[in-house]
Amino acid sequence: MAKTYxxxxxxxLIGDSAVGKTCILFRFSEDAFNSTFISTIGIxxxxxTIELDEKKIKxxxxxxxxxxxxxxxxxxxxxxxxxxxxxxDITNEKSFDNIRTWIRxxxxxxxxxxxxxxxxxxxxxxxxxxxxxxxxxxxxIEHGIKFMExxxxxxxxxxxxxxxxxxxxxxxxxxKIDSTGPSKSAxxxxxxxxxxxxxxxxxxxxxxx
Amino acid sequence: xxxxxxxxxFDIIILGTGLTTTISAAxxxxxxxxxxxxxxxxxxxxxxxxxxxxxxxxxxxKNIDLSKVDSESHAVGKDKDLCSDGVxxxxxxxxxxxxxxxxxxxxxxxxxxxxxxxxxxLQTPFKPFxxxxxxxxxxxxxxxxxxxxEAFQGSDTENDLTPNQPHLQNKSQExxxxxxxxxxxxxxxxxxxxxxxxxxxxPVKDESEGKxxxxxxxxxxxxxxxxxxxxxxxxxxxxxxxxxxxxxxEFGEKLSEEKKESSxxxxxxxxxxxxxxxxxxxxxxxxxxxxxxxxLSPRVLFCCGDIIELLIRSDVARYCEFRTVSRVLTLLKNKxxxxxxxxxxxxxxxxxxxxxxxxxxxxxQFAADFENHPEEYEGHQNSTFLDxxxxxxxxxxxxxxxxxxxxxxxxxxxxxxxxxxxxKFLQSLGRYGNTAFLFPLYxxxxxxxxxARMSAVFGGVYCLMETxxxxxxxxxxxxxxxxxxxxQRINCKYLVAESSYLPDTYTKRLSSGKVSRGIxxxxxxxxxxxxxxxxxxxxxxxxxxxxxxxxxxxxxxxxVCPRNLFVVYFTRVSNSDDxxxxxxxxRERLFASPDGASSAEESRPNILWSMHFTLNDWSMVELTxxxxxxxxxxxxxxxxxxxxxxxxxxxxxxxxxVCPDEEFLxxxxxxxxxxxxxxxESPVATGSNxxxxxxxxxxxxxxxxxxxxxxxxxxxKNREENQDMQETEGTxxxxxxxxxxxxxxxxxxxxxxxxLGQENES
Numbered sequence: 001m002a003k004t005y006x007x008x009x010x011x012x013l014i015g016d017s018a019v020g021k022t023c024i025l026f027r028f029s030e031d032a033f034n035s036t037f038i039s040t041i042g043i044x045x046x047x048x049t050i051e052l053d054e055k056k057i058k059x060x061x062x063x064x065x066x067x068x069x070x071x072x073x074x075x076x077x078x079x080x081x082x083x084x085x086x087x088x089d090i091t092n093e094k095s096f097d098n099i100r101t102w103i104r105x106x107x108x109x110x111x112x113x114x115x116x117x118x119x120x121x122x123x124x125x126x127x128x129x130x131x132x133x134x135x136x137x138x139x140x141i142e143h144g145i146k147f148m149e150x151x152x153x154x155x156x157x158x159x160x161x162x163x164x165x166x167x168x169x170x171x172x173x174x175x176k177i178d179s180t181g182p183s184k185s186a187x188x189x190x191x192x193x194x195x196x197x198x199x200x201x202x203x204x205x206x207x208x209x
Numbered sequence: 210x211x212x213x214x215x216x217x218x219f220d221i222i223i224l225g226t227g228l229t230t231t232i233s234a235a236x237x238x239x240x241x242x243x244x245x246x247x248x249x250x251x252x253x254x255x256x257x258x259x260x261x262x263x264x265x266x267x268x269x270x271k272n273i274d275l276s277k278v279d280s281e282s283h284a285v286g287k288d289k290d291l292c293s294d295g296v297x298x299x300x301x302x303x304x305x306x307x308x309x310x311x312x313x314x315x316x317x318x319x320x321x322x323x324x325x326x327x328x329x330x331l332q333t334p335f336k337p338f339x340x341x342x343x344x345x346x347x348x349x350x351x352x353x354x355x356x357x358x359e360a361f362q363g364s365d366t367e368n369d370l371t372p373n374q375p376h377l378q379n380k381s382q383e384x385x386x387x388x389x390x391x392x393x394x395x396x397x398x399x400x401x402x403x404x405x406x407x408x409x410x411x412p413v414k415d416e417s418e419g420k421x422x423x424x425x426x427x428x429x430x431x432x433x434x435x436x437x438x439x440x441x442x443x444x445x446x447x448x449x450x451x452x453x454x455x456x457x458x459e460f461g462e463k464l465s466e467e468k469k470e471s472s473x474x475x476x477x478x479x480x481x482x483x484x485x486x487x488x489x490x491x492x493x494x495x496x497x498x499x500x501x502x503x504x505l506s507p508r509v510l511f512c513c514g515d516i517i518e519l520l521i522r523s524d525v526a527r528y529c530e531f532r533t534v535s536r537v538l539t540l541l542k543n544k545x546x547x548x549x550x551x552x553x554x555x556x557x558x559x560x561x562x563x564x565x566x567x568x569x570x571x572x573x574q575f576a577a578d579f580e581n582h583p584e585e586y587e588g589h590q591n592s593t594f595l596d597x598x599x600x601x602x603x604x605x606x607x608x609x610x611x612x613x614x615x616x617x618x619x620x621x622x623x624x625x626x627x628x629x630x631x632x633k634f635l636q637s638l639g640r641y642g643n644t645a646f647l648f649p650l651y652x653x654x655x656x657x658x659x660x661a662r663m664s665a666v667f668g669g670v671y672c673l674m675e676t677x678x679x680x681x682x683x684x685x686x687x688x689x690x691x692x693x694x695x696x697q698r699i700n701c702k703y704l705v706a707e708s709s710y711l712p713d714t715y716t717k718r719l720s721s722g723k724v725s726r727g728i729x730x731x732x733x734x735x736x737x738x739x740x741x742x743x744x745x746x747x748x749x750x751x752x753x754x755x756x757x758x759x760x761x762x763x764x765x766x767x768x769v770c771p772r773n774l775f776v777v778y779f780t781r782v783s784n785s786d787d788x789x790x791x792x793x794x795x796r797e798r799l800f801a802s803p804d805g806a807s808s809a810e811e812s813r814p815n816i817l818w819s820m821h822f823t824l825n826d827w828s829m830v831e832l833t834x835x836x837x838x839x840x841x842x843x844x845x846x847x848x849x850x851x852x853x854x855x856x857x858x859x860x861x862x863x864x865x866x867v868c869p870d871e872e873f874l875x876x877x878x879x880x881x882x883x884x885x886x887x888x889x890e891s892p893v894a895t896g897s898n899x900x901x902x903x904x905x906x907x908x909x910x911x912x913x914x915x916x917x918x919x920x921x922x923x924x925x926k927n928r929e930e931n932q933d934m935q936e937t938e939g940t941x942x943x944x945x946x947x948x949x950x951x952x953x954x955x956x957x958x959x960x961x962x963x964x965l966g967q968e969n970e971s
Contacts, residue, residue, distance in 0.1 A: 017213075044527070044666050065665035069213070072671035074253055074658035076528055079651060108499065 005049050005058035009169050010080050011162075012062050012110075014102050015087035016095040017069045020121040023152035024087065025061055028162050033153050050166060057166055078110040083117070083165045088136075090120045090149065091128040096135070103143060115169045116145045119161055123149040215672060215693065218700045219245040221867070222691055224677055225707030227255035227845045228853065231660035232860035232874075233705060235525065238667035240871045245699065246661065246669055249304050249676035253661055255707060256307060256824065256846040257506050259654025259769075262498035265728075268505075269311045269820065276306040296689065299680040299837065302712055307847075308505075310786050313820035316803055320492035328492060487773060489732060489817050497771040502652040503728055504769075505824075506846055507761050507778040508853045509534055509646040509745060512637035515857035516656075517647065523874035528659035530650040532767060533642025538736060538746040539614040540798070541606070545736040545746070548614040550645070551638050561606060569607050572598075576611075576631040586624055594618055594627025617747045617851070619755050646852075648743055648761075650768040656853070667877070680704060680837065688839040703867055707845040708830045715836040720829035724849045725788035727779035727796065727821050731814035734762060734775055735799045741766045745851070748795045756782045758795045759851050775814065782849045788821040828855060841866065 013021040022043075026032050029046035045062040062081075067073045086102055088095040099118065106116065120136045123129075133149055140147030146164060150157040220242040223234050231246075231253075238244045252258050260268055320328065510516050510531070520526040537548040541560070549558040555569050575585055589597045594616065598608045612618060616630040637645035649655045665671055677691035681698070690700040708716045734742065741764035748758040759780040763769045770776045777799075779792045801813040828848035832840065841863055848855075861873050 044662075065662055066668075067662070067665045067671050069670070070215075070672040070675075072253075072673045074662055076651070076655050076658040077662065079655075080530075 005056040007055060007057045007170065007173075008060060009057060009082045009166060010060050010062065011083040011085065011165065012077065012081045013064065013085050013087060014068065014073075014106065015085075016089070016092070016098050017066075019087045019089040019092065019095045020152050021085075021087050022063055024085070024119070024121060024150065024158055024161075025063055027152040027155060027158045029061065031155070033155070048162075050163065052163070052167055052170055055170070057170065059162060059166060061162075073105070075109045078106065081110055081114055083115040083169050084110065085161065085165065086116060086118045086145075087121050088119070088131070089122050090131045090133075090136070091122055091125050093130045096120075096131040096139075099139060113172070115165060115172060116143070117161065117165045117168075118143075118145055118147045119157075120147070120149040122151060122153070123156060124151040124154040214697055215245065215670065215675075215699060217698070219243045219670075220701065221245070221703045221705060222247070222677070222699065222701040223705045224248070224710040225255050225843070225845060226250075226253045226657055226661060226673075227707055227843070228257045228657045228660070229843045229846070229856040229860050230255075230705065230707055231657040231664065232519070232856060233843065233863050234669055235523065235660040235663040235667075236860065236864045236874045237867070238664040238669040239523075239874055239877065240868060241667070242868075244664060244669040245701070246664065246671050247675050247677065247693070248673050249694075249710075251674045253673070254505075254654045254657045256827075257504075257654055257657050259502045259504045259652035262495070262501045262503070262818075265501075265503045265820065266313060269308075269313055269822070272306045272308045272822075273311055275304060276309060295684055297682040297686075298692070299682060299712065301677050301680055301691075301710060304676075305709065307709075308822040308824050310788055311820070311822040312789060313818070315491040315494070315818050316816045317489050317491055317494070317818075320490045324490065325492060328496065487732065489774075491818075494730065494774075494817055497774075500771040501730070501776070502654070502769040503776065503820075504652045504654055504778070505726075506653060507763075507780070508653045509648050509761065509851055511633060511852050511854060512640035512642075512645055512647055514633075514637065514852055514854045516853045519857050519874060520656075520659075522876055523663065524877050525659045525663045525874075528662055529655050531641075531647040532650060532743060534644045534646035534648055534745050535642065535740065535742045536738075536744050537614055537644050537646075538744055539610065540746070540748060541609055548610055550615055550634070551643060554643070561610075565604055565607055568601075568603055569610070572601055572603060572607070572611065573631075573635060576628055577635040579628045579632060586628065589624045592624055593620060594622045594624050595620055597624040597627065613747050613749055613757065617757070617759075619757060621755065644745070646745060648763070648767060652767075652769050653853070663874075663877075676710065677704075677706075680840065682837040686837055688837045703839050703841060705841045705843060705863065708827055708842055709845060711836070711840070711842060715833055715840065716830050716842055717833050718827060718830050720826045720844075720848060722826045723783040724824045724826060724847060725779070725781045725783035725785075725791040725821070726824060727777075727788065727792045727819060729777040729779075729796075729800070729816050729820075730770065730818040731775045731777055731800065731816055732773070733812075733814040734764070735760070735777070735814060737812070743767055748798070750781075750794045752794050756784070758792065759849070760795065760799070761851075774817070777814075780849050780851075783823055786823060788823050792821065 013025060015021055023033060025046050026034065029048045043063060044065070045060050047058060047060050049056055049058045051057070062077070064073055064077070067077070084106055086099055086106075088099050090096075103116075106114065118136065118140045120131060120133070136147055136149065146168070148157045148161045148164070150161055152158055221237050221244050223230055223237075223244060223246045226234075226246060226248040234244050234246050248255070250258075252260070252264070258268075520529070537550060538545045539548050540546075546560050547554070547558075549555040549561060549569065552570065552573075555561065555566050555573075558566070561569060575582060579586065586597060589600060592600075595608060595612055598611055603611065611631060612620075612627070615634050616622075616627045617634075618627050618630055622630075634645045641647055661669075661671060676694050678694050679692040680688060681690040681692065683689040688701070688704045690698060691704065692698050708718070735744065735746070736742075742762075743764060743766075744760070744762040746760040746762075748760050750756065750758060759778075761778040761780075763776040763778075765772045765774065767776075779795060781791055781795075783791050785791055796816075799813065801815050803816065824847040826848045828844050828846055828850070830842050830844045832842050836842075843863060844855075844859060846856075864871070864873050
């Protein structure tokens with residue numbers, strides 16, 4: 001079967017409960033929004049394939065499965081993540097304060113070179129704003145990460161945010177390829193060969209008794 | 210946030226997050242029951258937890274402190290109280306120590322002041338994008354090693370009989386992205402590889418972590434990483450973008466390569482070239498604390514065992530990655546030898562003679578199907594397995610292999626038990642890799658977390674550092690709720706708990722005995738080879754051969770330690786309260802002595818850090834008749850088994866006690882098939898915002914996302930496939946089929962994973 005993408009990135013959404021992580025996920029993956037409650041039941045992750053520099057990039061975005069609620073995210077959740085969206089709610093001071101805690105968490109459990117980005121969600125609710133855009137920007141600069149204000153409901157910046165994160169991950173990867181000398185793997189990445197035949201024969205030959 | 214109260218009503222409350230408990234939690238959540246899962250600790254896993262270096266030291270200290278408290282005063286207050294509303298309130302026990310006789314220490318010197326300075330300068334902890342925290346000295350040292358390693362490899366491969374081995378070996382060692390079809394010049398490839406080592410000064414964990422990214426969308430079979438996969442995938446660009454099908458192809462390719470390797474192994478061991486070892490200091494190791502994943506209960510998984518089947522069927526496998534245990538060693542005539550366990554191994558082995566090969570093949574063929582040939586062992590049911598092997602005219606060599614390395618039974622084991630174990634081993638051969646076992650990357654502790662996530666995905670509520678202080682029983686003596694350590698009363702219909710969460714009077718321990726465990730960080734492998742082997746060794750002690758020691762050695766590619774280090778686990782059924790002494794013989798045999806090595810020992814690994822402790826075997830418990838109804842108990846482990854297959858039947862049995870007619874962890878719908886219904890067409894009025902905010906808190910509302918099984922056919926197919934497979938396994942386990950059966954099961958597995966792959970593609 002032919003490959004439908006060139007890259008696959010695993011992204012995580014992290015942040016306090018009710019900051020709109022799942023809404024952002026649905027806005028991005030299905031361009032939908034549910035103002036009541038989008039159930040995360042039964043949903044591990046969502047997938048959307050985007051195109052950057054003529055490369056198809058499959059984004060696999062994992063939700064917390066509600067385990068952030070009592071701070072019980074498993075360490076296993078962070079394994080293999082290449083990008084993390086840190087989300088807070090601009091109408092909720094506490095969720096902004098907790099970003100630091102989440103960053104500490106990431107530093108302890110995620111890969112060291114994971115690409116991070118911070119989102120202040122619900123920016124459509126200007127009249128209830130508790131966290132100014134400036135403060136968001138300040139915190140982002142402090143941690144050397146990018147920042148955007150988003151609204152999953154009004155569909156503001158959600159696309160842009162994921163594209164930015166994906167672009168940064170891709171750039172980092174490309175840099176790595178450069179720094180590790182001429183990449184022999186570059187040719188390999190794109191070919192979508194069907195491995196089933198060799199696999200089959202392998203199983204046969206490998207089954208021994 | 211964390212101060213928030215828990216919801217007040219659940220169907221099932223579960224206490225303790227050990228593996229068996231999380232499996233049952235996932236099963237309950239999966240069928241829609243409301244599950245609250247608590248653990249008194251701030252980590253998942255209970256006795257199956259895994260820790261980084263700092264955390265395991267903290268765990269040690271906590272258990273030392275707890276065991277002191279234990280002896281002083283335990284019984285506080287009354288056992289029962291009557292609450293105002295006629296509900297009886299039963300006190301639940303305080304936390305007690307999980308492990309005993311704990312000790313840990315570094316066996317290397319501290320850094321000098323200058324080294325400390327240098328290390329500090331180079332360290333930029335937690336600064337993204339600039340992560341090259343390795344001290345310069347270790348850098349140059351690792352370079353040296355890598356170069357020497359290459360040289361070692363080169364000389365080694367020249368002796369090799371298989372023509373394409375050198376090229377493959379180089380490839381797998383460093384970079385699988387090299388084009389395997391172009392036969393490359395040896396010298397050239399070697400220098401390239403060294404270059405690579407230099408430029409990738411990054412921590413191994415980071416590199417291999419990224420690799421996981423492709424896993425969830427991948428086929429189930431591909432999540433099993435062949436032997437040195439993790440080390441192959443050093444290039445981030447490579448693993449993340451590597452097309453899956455190619456990956457599979459490579460997977461197969463490398464596996465077949467691995468087969469050959471076993472025969473090469475001997476040469477490696479004999480011709481073990483002296484590598485210059487880096488001198489580690491305690492500071493060097495402490496700096497890498499994050500990169501260790503040390504298991505309290507390290508286990509391997511039989512490739513055809515219950516847990517593997519469950520992981521695949523339930524899709525929990527998407528949360529983990531595995532690699533094969535790449536070699537099984539045994540100590541024969543004072544030397545570590547690879548065990549010929551497969552047909553190819555037996556034929557390729559140099560340590561068994563031609564006649565022995567025939568005998569061995571014949572015996573293994575019989576053992577794989579022994580139930581259908583009762584005449585072969587008739588009259589031997591009451592004799593020991595060893596006597597039976599002698600009767601079968603196996604030579605002492607072969608007796609050793611079969612008894613100690615394949616069946617892994619002691620001298621007192623009966624014939625049938627030995628045959629069953631042999632058969633289980635043989636059945637698991639050839640499914641993934643060249644031995645019968647898999648190991649989860651990052652450690653066994655990942656598995657309980659994976660099942661916990663599955664439970665959470667289906668609505669299970671998780672809360673760590675919280676437990677029940679009281680159990681509530683109604684007038685009919687049925688459990689109806691708990692009071693949490695924060696004083697909240699929560700109602701439930703059933704309470705499932707690990708034995709340590711229940712009063713002593715409720716539980717009866719059926720298993721007995723203790724287990725001594727040693728965890729070691731070492732600087733090289735117990736038996737060097739050209740690859741990063743994950744090794745299993747069943748070590749027979751001279752001092753007491755009835756209690757063997759299970760040795761598991763993890764290379765960095767198992768993602769449990771930083772580069773150039775190894776983690777070794779010893780497990781032995783204990784008869785003393787001195788685990789360090791209990792494991793002394795094997796330690797002295799496999800590792801260099803701490804007080805300056807003699808020449809013969811120089812090639813042995815040095816212990817850099819060690820920890821010893823004793824666990825009580827709580828692997829079999831049952832409730833007494835004093836227990837309140839609707840309380841169920843699960844074991845928490847602590848036994849000396851090498852695998853996890855006890856957990857699955859126990860969790861399943863418990864699940865069916867509560868839900869007799871429900872399916873146990875069926876395959877969930879593909880996340881990509883769950884379609885969210887946009888509500889823009891039926892906009893909610895002005896109150897929507899607050900509803901939106903509070904909505905997420907309310908676990909009652911589960912309607913927003915609808916599960917539309919538009920791809921039902923695919924899933925149906927998938928499910929059928931799974932069932933098919935189960936049946937295959939079932940029959941082969943019970944009835945025992947012809948010798949080809951495992952292969953059939955194998956193809957099923959591949960087929961099934963293909964279906965999964967297609968779904969993910971679409």
